[in-house]
Amino acid sequence: xxxxxxxxxxxxxxxxxxxxxxxxxxxxxxxxxxxxxxxxxxxxxxxxxxxxxxxxxxxxxxxxxxxxxxxxxxxxxxxxxxxxxxxxxxxxxxxxxxxxxxxxxxxxxxxxxxxxxxxxxxxxxxxxxxxxxxxxxxxxxxxxxxxxxxxxxxxxxxxxxxxxxxxxxxxxxxxxxxxxxxxxxxxxxxxxxxxxxxxxxxxxxxxxxxxxxxxxxxxxxxxxxxxxxxxxxxxxxxxxxxxxxxxxxxxxxxxxxxxxxxxxxxxxxxxxxxxxxxxxxxxxxxxxxxxxxxxxxxxxxxxxxxxxxxxxxxxxxxxxxxxxxxxxxxxxxxxxxxxxxxxxxxxxxxxxxxxxxxxxxxxxxxxxxxxxxxxxx
Amino acid sequence: xxxxxxxxxxxxxxxxxxxxxxxxxxxxxxxxxxxxxxxxxxxxxxxxxxxxxxxxxxxxxxxxxxxxxxxxxxxxxxxxxxxxxxxxxxxxxxxxxxxxxxxxxxxxxxxxxxxxxxxxxxxxxxxxxxxxxxxxxxxxxxxxxxxxxxxxxxxxxxxxxxxxxxxxxxxxxxxxxxxxxxxxxxxxxxxxxxxxxxxxxxxxxxxxxxxxxxxxxxxxxxxxxxxxxxxxxxxxxxxxxxxxxxxxxxxxxxxxxxxxxxxxxxxxxxxxxxxxxxxxxxxxxxx
Numbered sequence: 001x002x003x004x005x006x007x008x009x010x011x012x013x014x015x016x017x018x019x020x021x022x023x024x025x026x027x028x029x030x031x032x033x034x035x036x037x038x039x040x041x042x043x044x045x046x047x048x049x050x051x052x053x054x055x056x057x058x059x060x061x062x063x064x065x066x067x068x069x070x071x072x073x074x075x076x077x078x079x080x081x082x083x084x085x086x087x088x089x090x091x092x093x094x095x096x097x098x099x100x101x102x103x104x105x106x107x108x109x110x111x112x113x114x115x116x117x118x119x120x121x122x123x124x125x126x127x128x129x130x131x132x133x134x135x136x137x138x139x140x141x142x143x144x145x146x147x148x149x150x151x152x153x154x155x156x157x158x159x160x161x162x163x164x165x166x167x168x169x170x171x172x173x174x175x176x177x178x179x180x181x182x183x184x185x186x187x188x189x190x191x192x193x194x195x196x197x198x199x200x201x202x203x204x205x206x207x208x209x210x211x212x213x214x215x216x217x218x219x220x221x222x223x224x225x226x227x228x229x230x231x232x233x234x235x236x237x238x239x240x241x242x243x244x245x246x247x248x249x250x251x252x253x254x255x256x257x258x259x260x261x262x263x264x265x266x267x268x269x270x271x272x273x274x275x276x277x278x279x280x281x282x283x284x285x286x287x288x289x290x291x292x293x294x295x296x297x298x299x300x301x302x303x304x305x306x307x308x309x310x311x312x313x314x315x316x317x318x319x320x321x322x323x324x325x326x327x328x329x330x331x332x333x334x335x336x337x338x339x340x341x342x343x344x345x346x347x348x349x350x351x352x353x354x355x356x357x358x359x360x361x362x363x364x365x366x367x368x369x370x371x372x373x374x375x376x377x
Numbered sequence: 378x379x380x381x382x383x384x385x386x387x388x389x390x391x392x393x394x395x396x397x398x399x400x401x402x403x404x405x406x407x408x409x410x411x412x413x414x415x416x417x418x419x420x421x422x423x424x425x426x427x428x429x430x431x432x433x434x435x436x437x438x439x440x441x442x443x444x445x446x447x448x449x450x451x452x453x454x455x456x457x458x459x460x461x462x463x464x465x466x467x468x469x470x471x472x473x474x475x476x477x478x479x480x481x482x483x484x485x486x487x488x489x490x491x492x493x494x495x496x497x498x499x500x501x502x503x504x505x506x507x508x509x510x511x512x513x514x515x516x517x518x519x520x521x522x523x524x525x526x527x528x529x530x531x532x533x534x535x536x537x538x539x540x541x542x543x544x545x546x547x548x549x550x551x552x553x554x555x556x557x558x559x560x561x562x563x564x565x566x567x568x569x570x571x572x573x574x575x576x577x578x579x580x581x582x583x584x585x586x587x588x589x590x591x592x593x594x595x596x597x598x599x600x601x602x603x604x605x606x607x608x609x610x611x612x613x614x615x616x617x618x619x620x621x622x623x624x625x626x627x628x629x630x631x632x633x634x635x636x637x638x639x640x641x642x643x644x645x646x647x648x649x650x651x652x653x654x655x656x657x658x659x660x661x662x663x664x
Contacts, residue, residue, distance in 0.1 A: 031543075036543070091547075092542075094512070094521070094522055094524075095521060098516070120543050121524070121525050121540075121541050121542050121543055122542070122543065124508045124509075124512075124524070125512060125522070125524045125525070127509070128476070128480075128508075128509040128510075128511075128512035128513045128516065129512050129513070129515065129516045129522075131477070131509075131513065132477070132480065132512070132513040132516035132517055133516055135612075136477075136612055137475065137477055137611070137612030137613035138476065138477070138507075138509055138613070139613060140476075140505075140506065140507035140508065140509055141506065141507070150616060156608060156609060157608075157609050179618045179619065180618065180619050181615050181617070181618045182615070182616050182617040182618070182619075183613050183614070183615055183616070184613065184614055184616045185612045185613035185614070187612060188612060223519075226521035226551060226552045226555070227521045227522070227523065227549050227550070227551045227552075227555075228549065228550045229547055229548075229549050230537070230547075230548040230549060230550055231547060231548040232542070232545065232547045233545045233546050233547065233548075234544050234545035235544060235545045235546075241544060246652050247649075247652050269654070270653055270654060271652045271653055271654055272652055272653065272654045273652070274652070283561060284418055284561060286561065286562070286565055289527075289541070289562050290500075290525070290541060290560050290561060290562060291541060291543070291544075296506065297501065297506045304652060305647075305649055305652060326647055326648070326649070328643060328647070328649070329628070334630075334632065339628050339630060340628065341628065342628045343627070343628060343629065343647075344628065344629050344631065344643045344646070344647060345628045345629065345630045345631065345632075346631045346632075346639050346640070346643060347630060347631065347632040347633075348632075348636055348639065352636050353636055353639070353640065356636045356637050356640045357640045357644075360637070360640050360641060360644060361644075361649075361650070361653055
């Protein structure tokens with residue numbers, strides 16, 4: 001290069017404000033009128049976003065005979081609750097729920113700025129339908145949400161070039177990697193994301209908070225009834241909710257077979273509030289249902305004790321359980337990554353270690369220790 | 378009741394094999410050029426679901442994939458398992474499509490090759506992990522959907538399906554046409570069929586028959602608007618990636634000692650016993 005001409009100062013990017021009513025909308029989940037934990041977590045995260053936007057935090061609540069559920073949502077941070085109370089909305093169904101939410105949002109003069117759902121079986125069923133109907137982007141399974149500016153300089157699409165101040169930062173672990181990706185879509189509103197249960201922190205309930213409760217119209221037609229619920233089975237006794245268990249006994253591919261989960265269940269049975277979980281590889285192998293999966297594509301958990309049995313500790317699993325109070329890893333392979341972040345690691349065959357662990361937990365010595373705890377409690 | 382044979386399609390995707398070390402960069406990202414590729418594991422269940430419709434109800438099965446030309450490999454695989462015909466949607470203008478743009482392009486392809494009574498998808502892919510493309514196609518095509526389906530049967534021209542919900546499951550009945558995403562609790566993919574394998578061998582020799590069985594389609598072929606596809610048509614972008622902060626390094630390793638000793642050490646140096654089931658332990662104590 002010879003002498004270069006003085007570079008032109010970069011032209012400041014035009015500020016692009018996409019139309020919105022500055023509202024952060026959470027879609028609540030309820031079962032028999034009971035608000036699910038993920039909704040309170042989303043309200044916690046949504047409150048922060050609404051404050052940063054200087055906007056409103058509101059919540060869609062669909063169901064039937066909802067009692068004081070709207071007040072609970074207000075106590076946990078909502079400014080406004082849109083209630084659709086209708087017998088046909090009692091239990092979640094994709095089409096009627098989508099219809100009510102999309103009809104309502106489309107009747108507003110301006111779209112909401114952000115719509116958030118939980119990445120549960122319900123949220124992951126509903127969110128893409130809402131996003132497709134509203135012709136907007138959607139980011140799955142976020143672990144962090146924030147508001148910030150974004151400068152788009154890629155001239156491939158000149159209309160998009162500019163500075164976007166109120167952009168949703170939807171942050172998720174990206175595929176099979178030790179990376180977190182920030183996904184943005186500020187070109188139109190609403191900006192949508194689902195957030196993983198167990199990650200966001202709910203605000204403590206403040207019963208003094210006041211908010212509005214507004215009824216929204218429900219207009220369903222025959223096309224919305226193309227899927228009908230025949231039966232709902234809740235396996236309450238069989239599985240303690242993973243996100244609420246004190247102790248989780250998790251198994252991975254190192255179990256070698258579905259039979260291994262019986263041994264894990266025996267260990268879980270030694271505890272008061274425990275359940276069995278699995279890494280994705282064990283789920284993929286068909287040894288245990290998807291609901292029990294912990295990790296990037298499963299649940300995020302933070303129990304007091306986490307037993308990782310035959311789990312190598314790949315990043316996808318780690319992001320789901322690394323905040324557990326105490327992690328005990330049992331693995332034959334001393335080089336397994338799990339040993340770099342567990343608190344205690346036993347290098348050995350889990351088929352030898354677990355029976356011994358079960359035996360010691362049931363021994364009189366353990367009983368006396370537990371009794372001391374009983375007495376204290 | 379439908380009197381003509383059912384027409385079903387299954388959407389499948391080629392993904393990097395994350396269990397293979399080749400193609401994984403030291404920082405954990407995927408080098409797509411070097412990565413071993415395979416049929417998305419979740420799609421194996423969707424494929425089996427479609428093939429069951431063929432075996433039990435004489436359905437005609439079309440497998441559709443979107444991707445670069447080498448993705449044709451998974452179509453051969455699907456043919457070897459017994460699907461009737463395949464389509465590969467491949468177009469440079471599809472590069473960097475997010476779920477919205479992907480669902481648009483696949484929807485146009487489904488429309489072009491259909492109509493179908495049932496569209497099957499895997500629950501999600503192992504590279505994107507969003508589980509969004511299936512429901513977005515259903516919404517675009519105004520189809521009802523059953524996601525997280527573990528089991529299903531046809532009954533009176535409708536699908537009766539069991540789907541996963543939080544803390545349990547439900548049985549639902551869906552009128553056709555509809556879309557289902559199949560969870561991994563469904564039947565695993567069976568072996569390739571002898572007829573299917575022979576057919577693939579024949580196709581690899583016979584270009585004319587190959588062109589008839591495996592359709593190669595561009596955006597223009599399926600009448601898709603390029604402005605809705607690829608980076609340009611995607612409402613979301615990956616703006617930034619950062620490394621997940623490393624944690625740990627303080628693991629107490631118990632190794633090379635008798636198992637009983639190692640277990641005892643762990644129990645003594647932790648508070649695990651606080652969480653034991655009192656009644657059970659107390660009962661064994663009093664026994």
